Amino acid sequence: MSRVAAAGTTVAVVLTLGVSAGFWLFTHWGRPVAASAAHSELLPPVPAHAPRDPIVSWNAMRTTQMEARLAALEARTEVKSVETELEDERAVPRVVPSASEVEQAHRAAIERHRSEPLNRRWASTTSAAFSTDYSSVKDTTFAVKEVDCRSTTCALEFEWPSHEAAVAEWKRTLIQPTQANCGRRIVVPQADPGQTGPVRATLIADCSTWVEQGSPLASQSSLP
Amino acid sequence: MFQLKLLSTRRIVAALALIVTGTLFAEDSNAAYAVSHAYPYCQNDFGVPNAFLSGGNILPANSLIITCPVTDSTDILRKTLTTLSVYYDDENSTTNLLAERCVDYENAIGGSCGNTVSSSGTGVSSMNTLNTPSTFAADWNANLHFGYVLVILPNQTGSAPSRIKGLFEVRP
Numbered sequence: 001m002s003r004v005a006a007a008g009t010t011v012a013v014v015l016t017l018g019v020s021a022g023f024w025l026f027t028h029w030g031r032p033v034a035a036s037a038a039h040s041e042l043l044p045p046v047p048a049h050a051p052r053d054p055i056v057s058w059n060a061m062r063t064t065q066m067e068a069r070l071a072a073l074e075a076r077t078e079v080k081s082v083e084t085e086l087e088d089e090r091a092v093p094r095v096v097p098s099a100s101e102v103e104q105a106h107r108a109a110i111e112r113h114r115s116e117p118l119n120r121r122w123a124s125t126t127s128a129a130f131s132t133d134y135s136s137v138k139d140t141t142f143a144v145k146e147v148d149c150r151s152t153t154c155a156l157e158f159e160w161p162s163h164e165a166a167v168a169e170w171k172r173t174l175i176q177p178t179q180a181n182c183g184r185r186i187v188v189p190q191a192d193p194g195q196t197g198p199v200r201a202t203l204i205a206d207c208s209t210w211v212e213q214g215s216p217l218a219s220q221s222s223l224p
Numbered sequence: 225m226f227q228l229k230l231l232s233t234r235r236i237v238a239a240l241a242l243i244v245t246g247t248l249f250a251e252d253s254n255a256a257y258a259v260s261h262a263y264p265y266c267q268n269d270f271g272v273p274n275a276f277l278s279g280g281n282i283l284p285a286n287s288l289i290i291t292c293p294v295t296d297s298t299d300i301l302r303k304t305l306t307t308l309s310v311y312y313d314d315e316n317s318t319t320n321l322l323a324e325r326c327v328d329y330e331n332a333i334g335g336s337c338g339n340t341v342s343s344s345g346t347g348v349s350s351m352n353t354l355n356t357p358s359t360f361a362a363d364w365n366a367n368l369h370f371g372y373v374l375v376i377l378p379n380q381t382g383s384a385p386s387r388i389k390g391l392f393e394v395r396p
Contacts, residue, residue, distance in 0.1 A: 094367065094368060095368075096330045096331055096368045097329075097331065097332075097368065098331050098332075099331045099332040099333070102329050102331065102332035102334070103332060106334070109359070138286075166333075167333055170333060170334060170335075171328075171335065172270075174326060174335060174336070174337045174374075175270070175289055175337075175374060175376070177287075177322055177340070177376060178340075181339050181340050182339070182357075183336065183337060183338045183339055183356065183357040183359060183360040184336060184337050185334070185335070185336035185337075185359065185360070185363070186334050186335070186336075187329070187332050187333065187334035188332075188333040188334055190332075190333070201334075204359075206357040206358075206359045206360065207357075208357045208358070208359075209339050209354075209356040209357045210339065218320075218342070221318055221319070222318065222319060222320045222342070223319070223320070223322075224287035224316075224319045224320065224321070224322060224376045224377070224378040224379070
């Protein structure tokens with residue numbers, strides 16, 4: 001008798017779990033992980049006073065969760081679906097900064113550089129390395145007018161004979177292999193109407209990562 | 225005795241059920257989207273025409289600058305990249321092969337590049353381009369600019385040129 005009772009209990013439990021798993025598969029199959037995780041936010045936490053018996057606790061939890069999910073689905077017009085939220089996130093229009101905004105941000109970066117404390121030894125070594133690296137870049141018309149290094153950043157001012165030349169060659173300043181391994185950023189100012197003559201643009205070198213590594217200069221012979 | 229056996233049976237069944245359900249919930253959380261691009265994906269951006277041959281720089285005296293685009297789409301955002309590797313064959317014993325991530329600004333005239341990574345010695349290997357420093361990472365992750373990998377191939381000194389084999393990207 002006792003064996004029959006135990007077997008009956010086991011069958012009942014397995015059937016319950018099977019139905020639960022089937023329901024879960026039906027509702028989750030093919031959905032992205034993120035969506036599943038987000039869906040779980042719709043489910044209430046397991047109540048603190050839940051029974052301690054694991055089977056009863058599990059069934060109670062699943063029942064509560066299913067009821068909550070059903071309610072959420074019924075109120076779908078009020079509760080934004082996860083899919084829609086993801087679509088909304090992707091559908092946010094790209095707000096690309098204008099040329100003026102980029103120039104303004106670059107000017108701010110130059111100002112931050114100017115206000116950086118001076119590490120004379122580092123500044124001297126790094127300035128000399130940059131000056132050497134940019135002293136003769138093949139097939140270009142620019143000249144390095146100033147190299148100013150502080151403690152983790154440098155500002156290199158380039159001058160081109162014309163705005164057209166600057167537009168054509170600005171990328172060479174980013175590409176030029178350098179002994180100091182720094183991130184580099186440059187913005188060529190927009191031309192004023194009727195502007196002629198030389199044009200200057202400032203490259204900001206962010207050497208913070210390189211400084212953390214001890215500022216090891218690459219040998220010139222190893223640079224392509 | 226019967227109560228104890230029943231309790232044990234229940235606990236065993238409950239534990240098995242939790243394991244099975246946990247497996248179902250785990251889903252494919254480790255799934256990643258990996259893309260490899262062979263060298264023709266890249267192009268000779270600066271330098272002598274026809275110097276970029278089968279991914280290699282055949283110039284005997286000059287280096288060659290190669291650029292490879294990094295796609296940024298609605299479903300696969302550039303900022304989610306977890307790996308960006310350049311596979312190369314450096315045949316120049318003195319000069320390194322360099323690679324770095326860069327962006328061109330969409331509206332303004334300019335751009336930025338991150339730290340450079342370089343080959344160490346001759347041979348076939350791979351290197352991960354870094355998403356540093358933080359000021360560059362901000363540009364790279366902004367999804368507002370056009371991203372690419374820049375590779376500088378050293379000149380050919382022996383019978384074989386230094387060459388790029390391709391790019392490998394992994395995104396979660």
